[in-house]
Amino acid sequence: MDNPIIQLKNKISELTNTQRKVADYIIKNPVDVAFLTVDQLAGLVRTSTTTIMRLTFSLGYSGYTEFQKGLQEILRNRADPNTRLAANLRDTNRSDLWIRCAENHINNIQAAVDMVSAESLQKTLEMIVSANRIYCTGVRSGLPVAQCLTYGLNRLLGNCDLVHADHFEWTERVSSFNSSDLIIATSFPRYARKVFDFVKAARENNAQIISITDSYSSPLAKYSDVILPCNVSSVAFHNSITAPMFVADYIISAVAINYSEKTKHRLDKLDSILKESNYHLS
Incomplete structure (x- = not known):
């Protein structure tokens, strides 16, 4: 409605x-x-x-x-x-705030499960593994989701960069984008103009677009190949990123599991480097 x-x-x-x-x-x-x-x-x-x-x-x-x-x-x-x-x-009854907050997160995740189709998820994975370069972008509440995706996908594929849309380095990059480049944009109400501008410019240069946003009526929708809608309602004043982070976690897990032949060698190599540098305490 x-x-x-x-x-x-x-x-x-x-x-x-x-x-x-x-x-x-x-x-x-x-x-x-x-x-x-x-x-x-x-x-x-x-x-x-x-x-x-x-x-x-x-x-x-x-x-x-x-x-x-x-x-x-x-x-x-x-x-x-x-x-x-x-x-x-x-x-809000403040005495049951803990329970209400938990219920809100569960409801948001369930709404994402109901709204995102299997076809959209499959197309998302195919676009990610076939992209030459992947750029994850977001600001404010969308930024942690973009950071999570960048970290996870770069570990798996080695071709993913974080673009902070509030900064201007993307203006130098976007002119060289083409159809082999993929943008994963995260934006929720009140939508950030810089994310919208980046997505629009990337699309005009033939990049593919996946949008993690709140609805199919989001400003990002008109430029997107795939929309992954997430409810971001909270019990307070902010956008809750629990459902978008669930989607991001699914994407990372699905790429690792469904394309293990493509990702296993890189994960093994990274793990070997970390062991050789004595990176972990144990």
Whole structure:
């Protein structure tokens, strides 16, 4: 389901005067409405619950409850950190925060499992092992995921670099990209412009693109060969990277296991070098 606020704004000209009054209140007070009952909202706007229900039906929702859940999800995932925190605080019992945090991580991982198709995963692996060079990029909450992928894939394949999109070294590299180069970009709301600019420029130079992002409507989607959507909602203000890290870990594991003939020799050689240099304590 699309963003409830955007839906209201797009449909507002088609609404009755009473429905428009409700829509205007929701657009101006999304955090409050996300946790108001339908009776409370009706009282504040001085209308009937029937009017509110008809409004949510017209947007494609089964009722006010489904509309409200969509509003809560948008606030948690896409708003600025202060708004997200305010929304979560309204719905959090601090005494069970430990359990709620664990449940949130589990739900995010399960959502990734449900959203990512087997075909997308297989295409991801094929693109990785056939690429000449791989560049993993991300900033802010996406950066740890890019770092994890870079470390793991470089150990396996030896052709992976980290590109910090907030820095400008990629502008010198991107002009020489071609179809044998692969970009794995990680970006979540609020999407970083520099990651988008890098992906766009890479695509214009025929590089292949895999995007680990929050949805198929992400700004990265239009330039991507493969999209791996991950829910990044948290119980506080931030993007939770548990699900994206799960995806990254899967990619590294799947490359190692499914292409062991290609990776085993390099892993053995690296391990030999580490032993010779007495790198580990034991």
